[in-house]
Amino acid sequence: MNKFIPLSVPNLKGNELEYVTDAIEKEWVSTGGEYISRYETEIADYLNVESAAACQSGTAGLHLALILSGVEKDHEVIVPTLTFIASVNPVKYLQAHPVFMDCDDSLCMDMGKLKKFCQSECDFIDHKLVNRYTGRHVKAIVVVHVFGNMADMSAVMDIAEAYNLKVIEDATEALGTYYLEGRYKGKYAGTIGDIGVYSFNGNKIITTGGGGMIVSNDNSLIQRAKYLSTQAKNDAANFIHNEVGYNYRMTNLQAALGVAQLERLESFISVKAENYKLYQSGINDRLNGLKILDFRDDIRPNYWFYPLYITDSDKYSRKKIIKYLADNNIQARPVWGLIHEQKPYLNNQDYMIEKAPHYYNRIVNLPCSSNLSADDVHTVIDKIRAIS
Structure with missing residues (x-):
């Protein structure tokens, strides 16, 4: 295992x-x-x-x-x-x-x-x-x-x-x-x-x-x-x-x-930034149909989560990726269910919601802990490559 x-x-x-x-x-x-x-x-x-x-x-x-x-x-x-x-x-x-x-x-x-x-x-x-x-x-x-x-x-x-x-x-x-x-x-x-x-x-x-x-x-x-x-x-x-x-x-x-x-926040951010770059280089440059979402250009992010974005929904599915990773002992999660579609909020007003459903169907969040090793990142990347 x-x-x-x-x-x-x-x-x-x-x-x-x-x-x-x-x-x-x-x-x-x-x-x-x-x-x-x-x-x-x-x-x-x-x-x-x-x-x-x-x-x-x-x-x-x-x-x-x-x-x-x-x-x-x-x-x-x-x-x-x-x-x-x-x-x-x-x-x-x-x-x-x-x-x-x-x-x-x-x-x-x-x-x-x-x-x-x-x-x-x-x-x-x-x-x-x-x-x-x-x-x-x-x-x-x-x-x-x-x-x-x-x-x-x-x-x-x-x-x-x-x-x-x-x-x-x-x-x-x-x-x-x-x-x-x-x-x-x-x-x-x-x-x-x-x-x-x-x-x-x-x-x-x-x-x-x-x-x-x-x-x-x-x-x-x-x-x-x-x-x-x-x-x-x-x-x-x-x-x-x-x-x-x-x-x-x-x-x-x-x-x-x-x-x-x-006391360790900045060191956590440094590690997470390095792992984010590893994910980007291992996925964006080598796989068609998938990419790691960018952060804004005008910020220093804390790199909390690494959203994997499905650009080719004919080739990949959110559920398939999550299941395949789970079968290989890797935990991944979808983005949250949209709140305006949740039962307690069905009667509340929503306005021009178009992109949120798109991203809901196309995002998988990958392992991102601050104690994640480079080897762990490469393992996740290798498994994602194997899906295709």
Whole structure:
């Protein structure tokens, strides 16, 4: 039996055990402890943002970000259909309504269609964007940076400014990605909009097992996120709560892992960049009908995932590739099922969705862990070649 090559697993060979042991020995294992504040400070320093709030998950972070953005019942939030469903579910938590937008060739939201939707399907009345079809107030945009790529933030920020929309960056897959040129040169994914959210799930580029982080250059928003994430305690000693809060704070054990992982983030990105180039040279230059998707030219990506794109659907099928790799002990996955087609969202509005179904049918994500060896990459490539 060949060695099993997983899709994306943690790399825990740094100071993780030392820091977690330290947290345990000091008996700070829950939602208090020095590693939480240290992790928040070090993430904020890395991203060059004002402040950060550690939370229980990326999903919890997005829920809080929507609340902080003023999203309420019967508001609308523009979201992509090509993303993991956790990017959209928090809109429903608030009894608001998602409006689904198509992707472009970066797999991120199509900003041309977003602009067209705002211009031709809505009215801007009293500083509010109103959807003509539903009569509802469009309050915010959730922009997802897919697979470590980066959405066109210059375009989305111009649209948001024109129509008084809040911008939440779902950067759960893009920690470490930043612009190399242009208006936002040097700016990291998650630091350009009003609020950015990251995830440290086990398959992300760095992990705390679970966990997430909210960042902003508006410190008042981050302080409110901390308040809401700790059950909205106005007087902790006397158990006084003036609002409904949430048990959304990260634990000190998770944060200890995170501090150790963040120390190695840039080295993880370097390894993933090299493996990405190996995949490109082994597939793009030698196989007709398949290619590794490019990242934007104007960014330094974190190379989180490596999407294999089927250019010849007569020759290759997504299901066949995934099955063949699985039969050879290699884990691969399709892109997510489009959210506007999922049962909980069938009654929500979608707009000009054309490219997302195309990419859904033609993408296979290949093993991409930061501890993936060059030999592992060559094994995957050899098996893909054997399919043809």
